[in-house]
Amino acid sequence: MGGVMPVPAVCGGAIETLVTSIAKKYSTQDGFQLTICSVYHPKAVEISKQYPEVRFFWTHTRNIKYMFMHAIFLGVRMITGKCIRPLQRHYNEIAELFRKEKFDLIIAEGGDTQAIIDIAKGYTRDQFANHIHIHYLPPENIVQNYGNVIGVSEFVTKEYLKVCKMPVKPHVLKNAIDVQKFSRNVSDEQKRSIRKKLGLKEDDFVVLYVGRIMEIKGVLELMQAVTGLEDKHIKLLIMGSANSGKWAYSSYERRVKKLSEQNKDRIIFTGYVDNSEVYQYAAVADVQCLPTLIAEAAPLVVLEAMAEGLPMIVTKSGGVIEYVDDSTALMIEQENIIDNLKEAICYLKKHPEARRQMSKNAKIQSKRYNEAIYYKNFIDLINKIMFENMENKNGN
Numbered sequence: 001m002g003g004v005m006p007v008p009a010v011c012g013g014a015i016e017t018l019v020t021s022i023a024k025k026y027s028t029q030d031g032f033q034l035t036i037c038s039v040y041h042p043k044a045v046e047i048s049k050q051y052p053e054v055r056f057f058w059t060h061t062r063n064i065k066y067m068f069m070h071a072i073f074l075g076v077r078m079i080t081g082k083c084i085r086p087l088q089r090h091y092n093e094i095a096e097l098f099r100k101e102k103f104d105l106i107i108a109e110g111g112d113t114q115a116i117i118d119i120a121k122g123y124t125r126d127q128f129a130n131h132i133h134i135h136y137l138p139p140e141n142i143v144q145n146y147g148n149v150i151g152v153s154e155f156v157t158k159e160y161l162k163v164c165k166m167p168v169k170p171h172v173l174k175n176a177i178d179v180q181k182f183s184r185n186v187s188d189e190q191k192r193s194i195r196k197k198l199g200l201k202e203d204d205f206v207v208l209y210v211g212r213i214m215e216i217k218g219v220l221e222l223m224q225a226v227t228g229l230e231d232k233h234i235k236l237l238i239m240g241s242a243n244s245g246k247w248a249y250s251s252y253e254r255r256v257k258k259l260s261e262q263n264k265d266r267i268i269f270t271g272y273v274d275n276s277e278v279y280q281y282a283a284v285a286d287v288q289c290l291p292t293l294i295a296e297a298a299p300l301v302v303l304e305a306m307a308e309g310l311p312m313i314v315t316k317s318g319g320v321i322e323y324v325d326d327s328t329a330l331m332i333e334q335e336n337i338i339d340n341l342k343e344a345i346c347y348l349k350k351h352p353e354a355r356r357q358m359s360k361n362a363k364i365q366s367k368r369y370n371e372a373i374y375y376k377n378f379i380d381l382i383n384k385i386m387f388e389n390m391e392n393k394n395g396n
Helices: 014-025 042-048 064-080 091-100 113-119 140-145 154-162 188-198 219-227 251-262 275-282 300-307 318-322 337-350 352-369 371-395
Strands: 035-039 055-059 106-109 128-132 148-151 169-172 205-210 234-239 267-271 287-290 312-315 329-332
Touching: 014 106, 014 371, 035 091, 042 055, 055 091, 064 091, 091 113, 106 113, 113 128, 113 140, 128 154, 148 154, 154 169, 154 318, 169 371, 188 275, 205 219, 205 275, 205 300, 219 234, 219 251, 219 267, 219 337, 234 275, 251 267, 275 300, 287 300, 287 337, 300 312, 300 352, 312 318, 312 337, 329 337, 337 352, 352 371
Parallel strands: 035 055, 106 128, 128 148, 148 169, 205 234, 205 287, 234 267, 287 312, 312 329
Antiparallel strands: none
16 A cells, blocks of 8 residues: 555545455455555554454554654655665565565555565566556556556556556456445435535535546636536535645645635535535535546546436546446536536536436446445456466466
């Protein structure tokens, strides 16, 4: 793991949440021993007891000794460009685990992928898998050492392979969520209470944005689209922060907040909302928008919106369009995005029957991406990689 947030995902994080979903379903009867390396967090340790068959290896990144060592690591790297792995927190402790025993397969879930190679001595490249959750073009040193790539979409996997000068075995493992968590019922009374709290009227048409407040996400463009519409009953509800946390802030987020304050009659900016509470706000929305300006791998927010039964407006972005189709979303071009957003929002407002059908389809489609199916696909993938490795070993 990346060494920043823990598993189980008590502090959030898309990757951490996906790994937690694997821990929930894991059983030693599946034919392998699962070891998860995670940063220590007392709450995570407590919750991990719910998964007694999973082996958790905790690293102590907040230990004063390791923090001091890591400070030296950063200083040396900044001055000389060299990485002294025994000084790098999180990975220095995992190195000890790798020295003590031999794993058949190591899957890198974000973080410093080069560090994993440096601390894992005596492994072949077929024993390493790089699980890609973002649009990522790997440097040659990573390609040389990772014999497998696991992408969250066909798009991101193909993009990775484009720069690979050495053979890499490609795999696709589509994302998943806890569907029940986002498909909870919200009573009419609760909806009225939330609308009142947000200052929304009964006849307001609510466009929802959930995600990080970053320039590449197209948040300002969405704000400009909504405020540029003549229909004053179309409101925009924005939930998120610069870095998926309560205390994160950025100059771009300040611009978003300033524009929302200048248009309080049209825009509601909540800031960070805990993932466990998002479904309540989604219940008062009419449509959810993902106006991303880049090619994204496959954001989980798309699956969450489907589970909540929200029709979507998405840009034709990377792997996003592998998860939605015309029955669940309006897919628009990134070019002339403001005008395209205006047109899509107005269309959905004027066609309530289309929204109802899209909502119904979204809920049905979301069930394809539940944790049980994700785990089965994960097991199949592990077995495939191990079988291929065994064949290669016997062939040699």
